[in-house]
Amino acid sequence: MKGRKLYSSSTETRNLLAVIILSFVVSVIPLIVYMKVVPLDGIMKLTWSGNDTHPDFFSYWKSQYIILCSALLLILLVYSLIKYKLSFRKMFAPLFIYAMMVVLSSIFSEYRDVAFNGFVDRFEGALVLLGYVIFALSAALAVRDEKMVRPVLISLFVSCVIMTVLGLTQFYDADFFKTEIGRKLIMPKIYEDSIDSLRFVFGDMKIMYTTVYNPNYAGSYSALLFPVAVALYYNWAGKGIWKTLIGMIFVSFTFILLIGSLSRAALLGSFAAGIIFVVIFRKKIIKLWPYTLALTIVLSGIYTAMDITSGGLIVEEAKNTLPSAIRYDISKDVSGKVGGNYPAKRIETIDINGVSLTIKTESESFTVTHNRGTLLFTGSNGELLDWEFDGEKYQFKDEKYALYNVRIKKADRFDIVWENIPIPIMVKDNQLYIEVNNAVAINEIEEPETFGFIGMEMFASSRGYIWSRSIPMLKKTLILGHGPDTYVIYFPQKEITAKINFMDNATIIVDKPHNWYLQMGINTGVISLIAMLVFLGWYIIKGFLVWVKDVGNAEKSIGASILCGVVGYCTAALFNDSTVSVAPVFWVLLGIGISFLYKYSPSEKKA
DSSP: OOHHHHTSGGGHHHHHHHHHHHHHHHHTGGGOOOOEEEEOOHHHHHHTTSSSEEEESSSHHHHHHHHHHHHHHHHHHHHHHHHHOOOOOGGGHHHHHHHHHHHHHHHTOTTHHHHHHOOTTTOOOHHHHHHHHHHHHHHHHHOOSHHHHHHHHHHHHHHHHHHHHHHHHHHTTOOGGGSHHHHHHHSOGGGGGGGGGOOOTTTTSSSOOTTTSSHHHHHHHHHHHHHHHHHHHHHHTTSOHHHHHHHHHHHHHHHHHHHHTTOHHHHHHHHHHHHHHHHHTHHHHHHTHHHHHHHHHHHHHHHHHHHHHTTSHHHHHHHHHSHHHHHHHHHSOTTOTTTTSSOSSOEEEEEEETTEEEEEESSOEEEEEEETTEEEEEOTTSOBOOEEEOSSEEEESSGGGTTEEEEEEETTEEEEEETTEEEEEEEETTEEEEESSSSOEESSOOOOOOOSOTTOTTHHHHHHHHHHHHGGGGGGOSSSOSOTTOHHHHSOTTOHHHHHHHHSOTTOOOOOOSOHHHHHHHHTOHHHHHHHHHHHHHHHHHHHHHHTTOOOSHHHHHHHHHHHHHHHHHHHTTTSOOOTTTHHHHHHHHHHHHHHHHHHOTTSOOO
16 A cells, blocks of 8 residues: 555545445444345254244345445455555555455365355355455555544444444333334335244343344444544544534443443453553543543443443443452352352263163253153153153152153154253154254264363353363364354254253254354464464554554544454454454454554654
């Protein structure tokens, strides 16, 4: 990128078009919620639900607009490279290596269609991942000054306000998506007959999942934007009442989303970003102390009000994020006698042997035998158990087996229920099978390789379990990954015993590792992960060294605040994944941050 040519008048139209597209990316794409009935076949059908279709609201159309916008930006990029003979700086080399590994992992993937187009419910395939790279490069080329960055940031924060207002309806149990008008807006007219049956996973919880589907993703989004909003507030403070007020509004709504998502990952990310922010902006914070005090009072008021009106949820979540609470969780005995973080009992093994299935815990075993339409129930010593049948389920008189029951669904299907967790059973040719989904049934429990987290499987909402199964997967992806968005296919989904113990669900589908870095290492390979870490590490270290010296003008302040936001996002990414709802915003801001960093880096030649 040769500096002078970027500022020539002949590039203004190209840059303006790029800014318009990037503004759409950061403002409109995160808000898209609309139903798409996705046909399922092959590996997606077998791995997902076993159904022929899946109704997607939050990911499919976002992914399509990401691909469309990145294609338009790619045309502008290629035109610029050819017309003006622009060259990219060396620091982009790791990003190009990452992109190359994305392409190669997709080409050589066993499931190429999934790798390029993405897996159901996520749709973050190679075309989307490459789109992210294009967003960053385009932002780095086009957004070179305050004039160009202004429409991107204003549109972004207007979108954030809309998202937060929607989130507040969810937080206070008045979810807009539950209203008739809300449902009609997100469902095609042809499906209006089924509108009353519409349910979202987080729709019955008082929590902000907004338009990004998952509260954790809303948390990553707010951790990214909060430092940028605070920086804008300080830039506008004292420059007129309206600017100061708008800055306060942006900070307030971002903060509401941050705490209302109840995401510990977001709080940790914001804490990390906050430390960097205070160090870099220390002079502004002190110099503008009346505005700092006003901001502190407003945010404290918001925090207190939301905590009181939510029955203490905000403070409780903050307590659970403290290091002392994390250590407490980790150190608990697996018996669960302290605090109940771990189940009081665990299943040691589940054995299927033809017509019988046995559940064994540390204190007893329970066996169900199916013999040509007749069910027999035996205990630890092979004794027949006395039971009562209420027309739907068998319950057992022995108190030792009070936690068990067997629920009849059909002539050839029933649930064995332990601790209120059903294990769905199918009878075929007088043999018992566990139904993983509507198309897959197994008669053998998977026992995958694990790494670490013994006794800590419940750490960070069962991430310990997921990570302990994900880390060994890296051994097969040292060079090339399995392919973008193929993680769900390779994760040991048939480890029924562990899923019951650590996720309270025998057949839940683990479709993501809840760690962006593991996600990259497995999907696109360890080389791609290293390249990305080098790229991000360079930006964060160089950015800190530059911005800690001076954030005097608006452009420096914005550049520094984006650095803080990137730190927040990358910290939250230790517990969250990349997603089509939030990642586009991250990559656009990252590109802008790099653009401003180079503009003010003392080691770079200026135009």
